[in-house]
Structure formats: structure tokens, C-alpha cells
Amino acid sequence: MTTIADRLANAHLRIAQAAQISSRDSEEIKLLAVSKTKPISQILAAYHAGQRLFGENYVQEGELKIIELRPSCPDIEWHFIGPLQSNKTKIIAEHFDWMHTLSREKIAKRLNDQRPEALMPLKVCIQVNISAEQSKSGIPPQELMSLARVINALPRIELRGLMAIPTATDDIAIQRREFAQMKVLFDQLRNVYPSVDTLSMGMSNDLEIAIDAGTTMVRIGTAIFGSRN
Numbered sequence: 001m002t003t004i005a006d007r008l009a010n011a012h013l014r015i016a017q018a019a020q021i022s023s024r025d026s027e028e029i030k031l032l033a034v035s036k037t038k039p040i041s042q043i044l045a046a047y048h049a050g051q052r053l054f055g056e057n058y059v060q061e062g063e064l065k066i067i068e069l070r071p072s073c074p075d076i077e078w079h080f081i082g083p084l085q086s087n088k089t090k091i092i093a094e095h096f097d098w099m100h101t102l103s104r105e106k107i108a109k110r111l112n113d114q115r116p117e118a119l120m121p122l123k124v125c126i127q128v129n130i131s132a133e134q135s136k137s138g139i140p141p142q143e144l145m146s147l148a149r150v151i152n153a154l155p156r157i158e159l160r161g162l163m164a165i166p167t168a169t170d171d172i173a174i175q176r177r178e179f180a181q182m183k184v185l186f187d188q189l190r191n192v193y194p195s196v197d198t199l200s201m202g203m204s205n206d207l208e209i210a211i212d213a214g215t216t217m218v219r220i221g222t223a224i225f226g227s228r229n
């Protein structure tokens with residue numbers, strides 16, 4: 001039987017191998033362990049194997065896990081990566097360290113207003129709708145720079161980069177094209193805002209393609225914790 005520690009080690013190996021093939025330094029690529037729907041015991045297993053960055057998709061589930069684990073694991077960095085309704089922003093502002101799915105000015109302002117003074121500014125990535133599917137969340141690429149300007153002027157949130165969930169497809173050409181488009185946008189943003197250092201893209205099935213395209217943070221769930229119901 002493989003353990004979470006084994007699967008985590010294997011994920012690091014995949015990242016290292018992909019980085020080498022793409023002539024990149026694997027130190028530039030962070031691993032976010034996506035623990036949505038998984039119990040505290042599995043988060044602790046990954047934590048004891050050295051993992052420190054965890055991603056959650058559901059507001060209340062994430063809040064409960066953070067409250068339970070903060071005292072014993074104060075060095076976990078918690079990332080919110082799910083869709084967010086404007087009436088739930090306070091929970092994100094009060095508990096999480098990072099928010100990857102920001103795509104509306106109204107939500108940015110609420111997070112800024114609700115971030116407690118005692119905490120560091122909330123680190124945010126703007127989610128870009130790179131697949132141009134009607135149903136997908138994220139901002140259209142042509143609106144990115146105006147949202148970035150708004151966020152940059154808000155003192156309690158810090159613009160750190162971009163996030164994308166590309167088209168669900170096995171077509172590698174489409175995956176490569178969308179990741180490459182994200183890299184272009186990321187470089188444009190980084191040229192304007194020195195705080196920008198994070199390109200959040202790549203999951204269990206496409207992390208090698210994302211690394212080749214220049215990702216700096218892969219979000220891995222299934223490959224570490226197993227499949228979800």
C-alpha cells in the first residue's frame with residue numbers, strides 16, 4: 001500500500017524530472033497540496049512528511065480545518081482555490097493566507113476591508129478565464145490589467161500573480177496553448193508589478209505541461225490524497 005508520504009515524494013519527483021526536462025530550476029516550482037474533501041488525518045500525514053502549503057476549495061470546510069490545525073501546525077500556509085460568493089469573503093479574509101480565484105473588483109474591495117489588521121495582507125492571484133468557455137469563472141484576459149490596477153491600490157491585499165484552470169481536455173496542443181497564453185499574461189503583469197511572482201497552474205494530470213510552460217505553483221490533489229468521491 002502506498003502512503004501519503006510516498007505519493008508526496010512521487011509528486012516531488014515528477015516536478016523535479018519535469019523541471020530538468022524543461023531546463024528549469026525545480027526550486028522555482030512550489031507544490032500546493034489540494035486537500036479538499038479530505039480529512040484532517042490526511043492533512044497531518046502530509047504535514048509530517050514535510051508539506052506546508054495546502055489548498056482548499058470550500059469556504060466552510062476550509063475554515064473548520066484551519067481553526068482545528070492552526071494551534072498544532074502554525075506554519076501551514078492556507079490557500080483558497082475555490083469559487084467565492086461575495087457573502088463569504090469575511091471567512092477568507094480572516095482565516096486564509098492566500099486566495100487564488102479573485103476575478104471581481106467588488107470581491108477585492110471586500111477582502112481588503114475585511115482583512116484583520118493583526119494579519120499580513122492577504123496574498124491574491126487573479127483567476128484568468130483562459131479557456132473562454134462561458135461557464136468558467138475568471139476574468140477575460142483583456143480585463144486583467146484594469147483589475148490588477150484596482151488590487152494594487154488596496155493596502156490589505158497583495159497582488160502576487162495569476163491562476164488558471166484550463167479547458168478540461170486530453171488534447172496536449174490545447175493545454176500547451178492555454179498555458180503559454182497564461183505565461184505571456186504573467187510576464188506582462190510582472191513587468192508592471194514587482195510583487196508578482198506566482199503563476200498558479202497545473203494539476204495532477206497536466207503538471208509536466210504546466211512546468212514546461214513556466215508555472216511557479218502546481219496544485220496537486222488526486223496524486224497525493226487519492227481520488228475524491
Ligand SMILES: *Cc1c(COP(=O)(O)O)cnc(C)c1O
Pocket residue numbers: 034036057081082165203204205219220221222223
Ligand atoms: C481540485 C482542484 C485541484 C486539484 O486537482 P487534482 O486533479 O486532484 O490534482 C487543483 N486546482 C483546483 C482549482 C481544484 O479545484
